[in-house]
Amino acid sequence: MNYDIRTRWKIGIGTTLLLVSLMHFLTPVHLGIYHNVYDRLFYIPIIFSAFLFGFRGGAATAVISGIILLLHLLFQWRVHVEIDLTGRYLEIAMYLVVGVITGVLSDMEKSQRRKAERAYEQLVNSFEKAKESERLAAIGMVAAGVAHEIRNPLGGIKGAFELVAEDIPPDSPKTRFVEIVEKEIKRMEVIVGDFLKFARPPEPQFSYVDINGILDSVLDLSRKKMSVNRITLRKEMADNMPRVYADPNQLKQVFLNIILNGIDAMQDGGTLEVVSEILENGKCVKIRIIDSGVGIEPGKEKFLVEPFYTTKETGTGLGLPIVKKIVEKHGGTFVISNRQDRRGTVVRVQIPVGAAAVEGGGADG
Ligand SMILES: Nc1ncnc2c1ncn2[C@@H]1O[C@H](COP(=O)(O)OP(=O)(O)OP(=O)(O)O)[C@@H](O)[C@H]1O
Ligand SMILES: [Mg+2]
Numbered sequence: 001m002n003y004d005i006r007t008r009w010k011i012g013i014g015t016t017l018l019l020v021s022l023m024h025f026l027t028p029v030h031l032g033i034y035h036n037v038y039d040r041l042f043y044i045p046i047i048f049s050a051f052l053f054g055f056r057g058g059a060a061t062a063v064i065s066g067i068i069l070l071l072h073l074l075f076q077w078r079v080h081v082e083i084d085l086t087g088r089y090l091e092i093a094m095y096l097v098v099g100v101i102t103g104v105l106s107d108m109e110k111s112q113r114r115k116a117e118r119a120y121e122q123l124v125n126s127f128e129k130a131k132e133s134e135r136l137a138a139i140g141m142v143a144a145g146v147a148h149e150i151r152n153p154l155g156g157i158k159g160a161f162e163l164v165a166e167d168i169p170p171d172s173p174k175t176r177f178v179e180i181v182e183k184e185i186k187r188m189e190v191i192v193g194d195f196l197k198f199a200r201p202p203e204p205q206f207s208y209v210d211i212n213g214i215l216d217s218v219l220d221l222s223r224k225k226m227s228v229n230r231i232t233l234r235k236e237m238a239d240n241m242p243r244v245y246a247d248p249n250q251l252k253q254v255f256l257n258i259i260l261n262g263i264d265a266m267q268d269g270g271t272l273e274v275v276s277e278i279l280e281n282g283k284c285v286k287i288r289i290i291d292s293g294v295g296i297e298p299g300k301e302k303f304l305v306e307p308f309y310t311t312k313e314t315g316t317g318l319g320l321p322i323v324k325k326i327v328e329k330h331g332g333t334f335v336i337s338n339r340q341d342r343r344g345t346v347v348r349v350q351i352p353v354g355a356a357a358v359e360g361g362g363a364d365g
Helices: 005-026 032-041 043-077 086-166 175-199 211-228 248-264 319-329
Strands: 207-209 231-236 244-246 270-279 284-291 333-338 345-352
Touching (some): 005 032, 005 043, 043 086, 086 175, 175 319, 207 211, 211 248, 244 345, 248 270, 248 319, 248 345
Parallel strands (some): 231 270
Antiparallel strands (some): 284 345, 333 345
């Protein structure tokens, strides 16, 4: 049979107790010197048990050993020999003392060891985190450097191409290529812009903003894409939303990124829900953007906010990392997860109404 290590130790300790008991009961009482040794042999299972199973193990084994010795003394010694057994009764008390003290010490040692293990685990975790943020900082620096270097020649290409394109008449077959170049230049500008925004996010310019108004303006911008994907919009905006101390442009970027992701996830149509609500007696606002799209692949949730993680052919994977950075700069929280009730994704953004926890973003008012 296959026993685990603890069970094997228990069997070993039980067997030792049994053997010592048999030795006591089977050795004639006139061989007192042997019994003296057997009395001490009980310490072996008691100490092992206390060491392995702590206070409870030590105390239990000491009690069992004590009961065995007591029975042996009462039924075999007291009836046969006329000698003082006080020393041997005291031995029973010693079993308990040794079992309990060793058990308590062992418990203390175990709890110390667990604490040390936990501390070590935390140390490893924070080391991993530090390594990760170092890696991100390095990526950010490279990205910013490359983006910066690309931006200037890209500006030159764009300017020069606009001049060249002016000479191409609208009915020329080359107009199609002009459109392609313009589209691709625009795409490169977006990518470069995203890189820079991610690597060197501008400090928020705070003012008191109307979140529902920002959501409406972002939804207006997305209307065309929504109708192409046959998406129904459902809005549920809280009345009397307090004005939020925030950077309106950065919040637009947050909601635009989230809404565009939702639209991308619903290529075959669906419903986009935008819900705003007031929390904590008006101290906080919460915005939920819910889609009925493909949802997040299980196990991938934690990668979504990693820079450059994308499942889209033309994505840069910087949308959500930028969202997270901006929301955190506003002292808020951002969570993206699969919907519980049905297919799709829900994104929750919570922002304090005041300028809470905004590092370096202090304006007055
Ligand atoms: N609403 C959503 N439903 C399903 N998957 C999503 C949703 N939002 C984000 N994702 C997943 O998270 C990935 C990362 O999103 P993120 O916005 O950071 O980058 P992206 O949309 O791929 O590219 P871009 O930089 O153009 O925004 C997406 O590629 C997609 O796989
Ligand atoms: Mg995106």
